[in-house]
Amino acid sequence: MKTDPHTRNKELLAPLRAAMADFDADAVRTALAAVAGPDAVFRLAHPFETVAGVDAYFERTYLPLLRAVPDLERRDYIVMAGPDGDGADWVGCGGYYCGTFARPWLDIPPTCHLVHMRFHEFYRIEDGKVVEMQALWDIPEVMMQAGAWPMVPSLGREWHVPGPATQDGFVPGPHDRDAGQASCDHIVEMLEYLKKHPSQGGPEVMEMDRFWHPRMTWYGPAGIGTGRGTAGFRNWHQIPFLNGMPDRGQYVDEITYHFFGDRNYAAVTGWPDMFQSITHDGWLGIPPVGKKIEMRSLDFWRVEDGLIRENWVLVDLLHMYHQIGVDVLGRMREFNKARAGFDPVTGRAQ
Numbered sequence: 001m002k003t004d005p006h007t008r009n010k011e012l013l014a015p016l017r018a019a020m021a022d023f024d025a026d027a028v029r030t031a032l033a034a035v036a037g038p039d040a041v042f043r044l045a046h047p048f049e050t051v052a053g054v055d056a057y058f059e060r061t062y063l064p065l066l067r068a069v070p071d072l073e074r075r076d077y078i079v080m081a082g083p084d085g086d087g088a089d090w091v092g093c094g095g096y097y098c099g100t101f102a103r104p105w106l107d108i109p110p111t112c113h114l115v116h117m118r119f120h121e122f123y124r125i126e127d128g129k130v131v132e133m134q135a136l137w138d139i140p141e142v143m144m145q146a147g148a149w150p151m152v153p154s155l156g157r158e159w160h161v162p163g164p165a166t167q168d169g170f171v172p173g174p175h176d177r178d179a180g181q182a183s184c185d186h187i188v189e190m191l192e193y194l195k196k197h198p199s200q201g202g203p204e205v206m207e208m209d210r211f212w213h214p215r216m217t218w219y220g221p222a223g224i225g226t227g228r229g230t231a232g233f234r235n236w237h238q239i240p241f242l243n244g245m246p247d248r249g250q251y252v253d254e255i256t257y258h259f260f261g262d263r264n265y266a267a268v269t270g271w272p273d274m275f276q277s278i279t280h281d282g283w284l285g286i287p288p289v290g291k292k293i294e295m296r297s298l299d300f301w302r303v304e305d306g307l308i309r310e311n312w313v314l315v316d317l318l319h320m321y322h323q324i325g326v327d328v329l330g331r332m333r334e335f336n337k338a339r340a341g342f343d344p345v346t347g348r349a350q
Contacts, residue, residue, distance in 0.1 A: 006081040006262070007173030009091050009125045013079070017093070020074035025066055029058050037129035043271050045136045045296070046319035047106070047329065065097070068105035069115065073098060077163025078300050078312070080171045080267060082180045082260035090260045091123045092267040094300050094312055095163070097137070101146070104349035106139065107333050108146050109342065117142050118161060118221075120298040120314045122258075122269035134269045136298050136314040141222035143332060149223075150331035151321070152285035156225020156236035164302050164310060171262040180261030183303050186211065187266045188259060190308065198242060203234070213307040221315045223284065244283030245276040264303045272296050278324065284317075286324065293323045 003011070012035055019031040032054045042057040043050050051057045066072050076095035083089055101115035121135040143149045144158060163169050190211035197206045208230050218233040219226050227236040242248060257270030272294035282288045296316040301308050321328045333347030343350050 003173055004175045005089060006083070006091075006175035008128075009089055009123075010079055010081050010171075010173070012125065012128065012130075013091055013093070013123065017074060017076055017079075020072075023062075023066060023072040023074065023099075025063065028062060029054070032058060035130050037126075037131050040130050041132050043132070043134045045139060045316045046322050065105060068103045068110065069097070069099035069101055070103075071099040076170070078169035078171075078265065080169075080260075080262035080265045080300075082175060082177075082184075082262045084258035084260045086258075088258065089125050090258060090267070090269065091125060092260070092269070092300065093119075093121045093123070094169070095119060101142075104342075105142070106329060107336065107348050108139075108143050108148055109336055109339055109349075111146050113145075115142055115145050116160060118314065120269075120300065120312070122267070122298060124258075134271050134296075134298065136221075136296060136316055138222050138314055140317055140328075144222055148332050148335060150335050151223065151328060154223055154225035154236075155240060156220055156227050156232070158222060158225050161219045161226065161312065166302070166304070169265070169302075171265055176263050179263045180266075183261035183264055183266040183301070184259045186303055186306070186308070187268070187301050194238075195248070198246060211308055213304060213309040216308055217310050219310070219312045221313060221317060223317045224315070240281075240283060243281040244278055244286070244288070246280060248274070248276045250276075266301045266303065267299065269298050270296070286321075286326075289324050291324055293320055295320055 016031040016035050019027045036054050041050060041052050048061055051060055074097055076093050078094035081091040096116045096118055098114060098116040101110045102112060103110050118138040118141060121133060123130045124132040140149060193206050197203055212230060217228055220237055224237055227233040254275055255270060255273050257268050257273040259268050274295040274297055275292060277292040278286055279288045279290055296319060298314050300312040302310040318328050336342045336347040337344045341350060
């Protein structure tokens with residue numbers, strides 16, 4: 001039986017994911033070259049930023065990571081696909097890179113223990129080839145595991161974020177367009193209601209009980225952390241976020257985002273997909289610098305019985321800090337000057 005295009009797109013990435021499960025440099029480079037077009041563009045988290053071409057992407061990202069984590073492996077817990085509102089086809093993958101952190105990476109000191117780094121990677125596919133990837137790696141999560149996070153503590157819970165409670169994140173084919181669209185529609189409407197607060201009233205205008213499961217879990221990025229239930233989401237993320245950036249959601253004409261759904265999962269990617277200004281109370285310990293910043297937030301949602309039960313969120317916090325003149329990796333190097341194996345002047349590995 002002929003498969004639908006979105007099932008084929010998930011199958012297209014299967015050999016690459018398999019090569020990364022037992023990470024071998026040559027095998028992964030070959031698999032990347034097989035799935036990506038010659039002019040593919042890879043949009044990555046700070047400090048990597050945008051890279052063109054498979055070889056440049058591989059050498060800038062995976063080779064240094066593999067040197068630091070020689071038994072590197074990739075573990076996906078979500079693989080979903082679907083069309084966005086403009087008809088472009090996407091595959092979304094969420095999971096972890098993990099292995100033994102044996103050597104410094106980005107000057108993060110090694111622990112010689114197992115390390116895990118969450119990823120969200122979104123691939124746009126045309127004519128059977130990846131032409132664009134938008135991806136975030138949770139680099140602050142690695143810094144925290146190394147005891148080298150130089151910024152403020154998280155308000156939410158920092159832990160090893162799990163995959164879907166239902167263990168059905170590898171969404172099977174055939175692609176159900178109606179179900180996927182229904183999941184997307186639910187998320188888009190929920191976000192519209194979220195934006196009503198605070199400009200149109202108190203928390204009640206968001207009608208959160210209409211959209212979210214009473215036992216929802218919001219899995220934020222390292223540096224923000226996880227919140228459980230509506231109270232956890234509001235206390236540890238939304239309230240501090242809105243107090244510091246109350247103009248959130250007012251620059252929709254300046255952003256690009258792509259929603260797509262696969263059965264009871266939905267996802268959004270965009271580069272960037274938010275603009276707001278750090279004012280009023282500031283955010284994450286940052287004073288109200290009064291600067292408008294862009295944010296990259298790549299998300300997955302799981303809908304259960306018509307309500308959102310789980311939401312995985314990654315935000316490029318290093319990029320956010322970079323825009324206001326804070327070099328997080330530079331601060332980390334300053335903190336590392338007294339650590340064994342690091343140059344006391346530069347804070348870099350000797």
